Amino acid sequence: xxxxxxxxxxxxxxxxxxxxxxxxxxxxxxxxxxxxxxxxxxxxxxxxxxxxxxxxxxxxxxxxxxxxxxxxxxxxxxxxxxxxxxxxxxxxxxxxxxxxxxxxxxxxxxxxxxxxxxxxxxxxxxxxxxxxxxxxxxxxxxxxxxxxxxxxxxxxxxxxxxxxxxxxxxxxxxxxxxxxxxxxxxxxxxxxxxxxxxxxxxxxxxxxxxxxxxxxxxxxxxxxxxxxxxxxxxxxxxxxxxxxxxxxxxxxxxxxxxxxxxxxxxxxxxxxxxxxxxxxxxxxxxxxxxxxxxxxxxxxx
Ligand code: SAH
Numbered sequence: 001x002x003x004x005x006x007x008x009x010x011x012x013x014x015x016x017x018x019x020x021x022x023x024x025x026x027x028x029x030x031x032x033x034x035x036x037x038x039x040x041x042x043x044x045x046x047x048x049x050x051x052x053x054x055x056x057x058x059x060x061x062x063x064x065x066x067x068x069x070x071x072x073x074x075x076x077x078x079x080x081x082x083x084x085x086x087x088x089x090x091x092x093x094x095x096x097x098x099x100x101x102x103x104x105x106x107x108x109x110x111x112x113x114x115x116x117x118x119x120x121x122x123x124x125x126x127x128x129x130x131x132x133x134x135x136x137x138x139x140x141x142x143x144x145x146x147x148x149x150x151x152x153x154x155x156x157x158x159x160x161x162x163x164x165x166x167x168x169x170x171x172x173x174x175x176x177x178x179x180x181x182x183x184x185x186x187x188x189x190x191x192x193x194x195x196x197x198x199x200x201x202x203x204x205x206x207x208x209x210x211x212x213x214x215x216x217x218x219x220x221x222x223x224x225x226x227x228x229x230x231x232x233x234x235x236x237x238x239x240x241x242x243x244x245x246x247x248x249x250x251x252x253x254x255x256x257x258x259x260x261x262x263x264x265x266x267x268x269x270x271x272x273x274x275x276x277x278x279x280x281x282x283x284x285x286x287x288x289x290x291x292x293x294x295x296x297x298x299x300x301x
Pocket of ligand 1 (some may be wrong): 176177178179196198199202224225226241242294297
């Protein structure tokens with residue numbers, strides 16, 4: 001709770017289902033009011049997005065060390081119409097229901113559930129699919145790839161957070177950015193998030209999706225995630241969003257001692273595997289539940 005309070009200066013109740021405030025004059029103050037963010041997103045779909053907004057996820061420069069408050073997703077400056085605001089209230093309601101389903105399926109880490117409740121998943125979908133954003137399913141994002149199912153996103157992060165440091169994660173690496181959704185969720189549970197994508201148009205899609213959320217602690221990289229990011233390592237958490245026949249050694253080598261890596265492993269039959277590094281030369285592996293992910297592939301396209 002102390003940790004949660006630090007990372008979420010505003011109570012969750014002020015993030016979700018917030019009634020539009022009577023005083024909207026102070027629009028430049030950054031708050032995680034998703035209603036306004038969502039409304040700005042709805043607006044941004046009908047108007048070209050500005051490429052000059054700060055806080056986009058630039059590839060390669062290290063994340064700024066920011067105070068907890070600035071890790072919140074900032075309110076975009078665009079003014080929301082009343083209609084947009086009420087439609088975004090609907091998305092908050094369905095997002096809450098999605099999180100309730102995820103909790104019912106067994107995810108109980110409050111910080112993960114709060115993060116899932118904060119991130120507007122529909123902002124990561126093509127407009128044609130955004131009405132399905134909150135169903136518990138993986139959905140296409142183009143290039144034969146999918147945004148992961150909400151349950152598995154939450155579950156993997158929960159497993160990664162269940163560490164000896166009471167869930168504190170300094171540096172986290174995600175392999176397979178896709179549309180950027182899981183990276184956004186990770187940004188609320190880790191100090192620094194690095195995410196690698198091997199398909200250039202998806203790397204760019206993720207940048208565009210993350211830009212309006214102005215997340216300061218996510219850095220996107222275009223490259224082969226099987227090689228990790230040796231220049232940034234070690235990581236105390238690594239999540240693979242694509243399934244290989246085994247976890248690449250390079251990633252094992254880039255874990256801190258005490259670090260946790262969560263990955264789907266297998267081809268047709270896949271299982272979630274937790275790998276913990278217990279010393280310089282020793283790792284333990286635990287097989288968890290069945291899962292289904294797109295394949296992990298080498299190289300870039
Ligand atoms: N994290 C995403 C899921 C994306 S699907 C989400 O939030 O929903 C998995 C992604 O892994 C795909 O975009 C795929 O292109 C990518 N991928 C597969 N192999 C990879 C590799 N070696 N390096 C980086 N990305 C890879």
